[in-house]
Amino acid sequence: MADRYRMFSRRTAITAAALLMLFLSGAPVRASGLESHVLPNGLEVFLVRDSQVPLVTIRITFRAGAIVETAELNGLCHLYEHMLFKGNERYPSQEEFMAAMKRLGVANWNGGTSTEYVTYFFTIPSDQLAEGLAFWAAALQSPLLRPDELERERQVVANEIAGAQAQPEYRLEQAQRMALYPDYWFRRDVGGDLQVIRSATVEQLRFIQQTYYVPNNAALFVAGDIDTQETLRLVHELFGRWQPGAGFPSIEPHKPLPGQLWVVVDNSPAQGLAEVQLAFRGPDTAADSASTYAADIWTQMVSSPGGRFKTAIEKSVPELHGGTRHIAAGYYTQRDGGITYFSFKLTVSEQETLWDSIVRLRAAVLHELEAMCAGDYFSPDELASARREIENQEIIARDIPARFISDLSFWWASTSTGYYTGYVEAIRAVTAGDVCAFMRRYLLGAPFLTSVWLHAEDEARQHIMQRTQGRQP
Numbered sequence: 453m454a455d456r457y458r459m460f461s462r463r464t465a466i467t468a469a470a471l472l473m474l475f476l477s478g479a480p481v482r483a484s485g486l487e488s489h490v491l492p493n494g495l496e497v498f499l500v501r502d503s504q505v506p507l508v509t510i511r512i513t514f515r516a517g518a519i520v521e522t523a524e525l526n527g528l529c530h531l532y533e534h535m536l537f538k539g540n541e542r543y544p545s546q547e548e549f550m551a552a553m554k555r556l557g558v559a560n561w562n563g564g565t566s567t568e569y570v571t572y573f574f575t576i577p578s579d580q581l582a583e584g585l586a587f588w589a590a591a592l593q594s595p596l597l598r599p600d601e602l603e604r605e606r607q608v609v610a611n612e613i614a615g616a617q618a619q620p621e622y623r624l625e626q627a628q629r630m631a632l633y634p635d636y637w638f639r640r641d642v643g644g645d646l647q648v649i650r651s652a653t654v655e656q657l658r659f660i661q662q663t664y665y666v667p668n669n670a671a672l673f674v675a676g677d678i679d680t681q682e683t684l685r686l687v688h689e690l691f692g693r694w695q696p697g698a699g700f701p702s703i704e705p706h707k708p709l710p711g712q713l714w715v716v717v718d719n720s721p722a723q724g725l726a727e728v729q730l731a732f733r734g735p736d737t738a739a740d741s742a743s744t745y746a747a748d749i750w751t752q753m754v755s756s757p758g759g760r761f762k763t764a765i766e767k768s769v770p771e772l773h774g775g776t777r778h779i780a781a782g783y784y785t786q787r788d789g790g791i792t793y794f795s796f797k798l799t800v801s802e803q804e805t806l807w808d809s810i811v812r813l814r815a816a817v818l819h820e821l822e823a824m825c826a827g828d829y830f831s832p833d834e835l836a837s838a839r840r841e842i843e844n845q846e847i848i849a850r851d852i853p854a855r856f857i858s859d860l861s862f863w864w865a866s867t868s869t870g871y872y873t874g875y876v877e878a879i880r881a882v883t884a885g886d887v888c889a890f891m892r893r894y895l896l897g898a899p900f901l902t903s904v905w906l907h908a909e910d911e912a913r914q915h916i917m918q919r920t921q922g923r924q925p
Contacts, residue, residue, distance in 0.1 A: 493696050494668025500675035502853045508676035509854040511573035513861040515700045516664040518642050519568045527644010530565045531609050532660045538601040542590035556580050569865035578677035589690040597657050613643045620719045624905050627715045631901050666697030671864050675853035709899040714920035716904045718911035726906040730794045734894045737867035738787045746890035747783040749882045752838035753830050754781045768816035771809045773797040787866045806914040825888040842879050
């Protein structure tokens with residue numbers, strides 16, 4: 453499944469015996485006690501009752517982040533996320549805001565911006581539920597967005613971005629974004645543009661608030677030791693007057709890639725090693741949810757340490773650093789901008805042989821992809837094992853309320869809660885033919901990006917940049 457925000461818990465996971473019984477029975481994998489409601493203003497509410505521990509986690513998530521931004525607004529969702537902690541009508545300053553959380557007994561809290569969602573959460577004692585809901589109701593509905601606070605926070609966020617840009621990985625990631633999504637690369641850039649952040653105004657942030665931080669573009673998740681009826685009453689009372697807005701915009705589709713792409717970045721800190729990645733676009737949940745299930749099964753099978761794919765690549769490319777240990781393949785699920793990828797590390801010798809290794813590596817990967825649909829590449833046992841591994845992960849995740857609503861909120865933003873609650877059943881139905889159909893649509897014969905990340909001295913000796921110019925291999 454996609455990479456997701458994970459939370460740790462001291463609670464004991466479901467037992468291996470219980471897992472086995474679920475696998476043998478084919479029983480539905482659901483979180484017990486899940487209820488869903490929609491307020492008249494469009495706010496979706498998800499309640500999960502679990503009274504084993506006297507704690508409750510409250511999470512609010514918006515369909516926002518980089519995906520809703522234009523080049524002129526790139527980074528303002530990130531900046532607004534910071535500004536939410538700066539005070540509101542109930543807690544006018546950041547000091548009062550933080551003091552209120554301390555009084556509530558907050559044990560774990562944070563906010564975050566991603567490509568397709570903005571989320572906030574904290575965990576509190578369950579006897580503080582009413583105050584906890586009131587806390588977030590005030591924060592979301594009446595942020596002050598004071599000019600003096602904005603002036604200070606612009607610099608904080610600018611420093612965050614500048615720090616990220618100083619990391620060796622940044623140039624590679626930015627180059628990959630702009631190559632794979634040339635028309636709307638900013639919809640994948642979470643941090644944002646430094647100039648946009650430094651010139652941001654209160655009026656721009658009010659636009660973000662009134663357009664995207666609205667109930668019809670939000671979901672509230674409450675999980676733990678709760679009375680669901682009383683919780684729903686409180687939610688209606690505290691969030692029912694929240695005014696709706698425009699909400700999630702219509703997203704322009706990305707244009708097809710014109711052909712094979714290359715990106716070479718020479719700022720790797722590791723001399724003597726080159727990281728080579730092959731990246732294919734899609735599938736996206738907005739356009740083709742069905743293929744995402746097959747992509748997840750495919751990921752499990754090609755990632756097997758002793759599987760045919762990794763073994764074949766190691767045999768074809770002896771220069772692989774660490775053998776199969778540093779071969780990675782996977783799929784990252786997104787509403788807009790899903791990526792299927794391969795990653796390898798190659799040893800760079802003193803001679804000019806890296807280019808030959810990269811060409812041989814690409815050819816080996818493409819050969820294996822063709823073979824996957826040409827015969828019995830993956831055995832029935834491998835397909836069954838991939839399903840079981842995914843089921844295992846999901847059963848454990850859904851047995852922990854805070855982790856469950858974290859995952860649920862991700863999927864609510866990137867596709868739908870129905871996608872997630874029906875996920876395991878859909879995975880169980882994936883066939884070898886479905887996996888092949890996914891590959892034929894998104895991998896076989898499709899244009900892809902080859903990125904090479906290596907040390908500047910290795911690049912000066914190997915001339916990889918020069919070799920890629922104008923090539924359509």
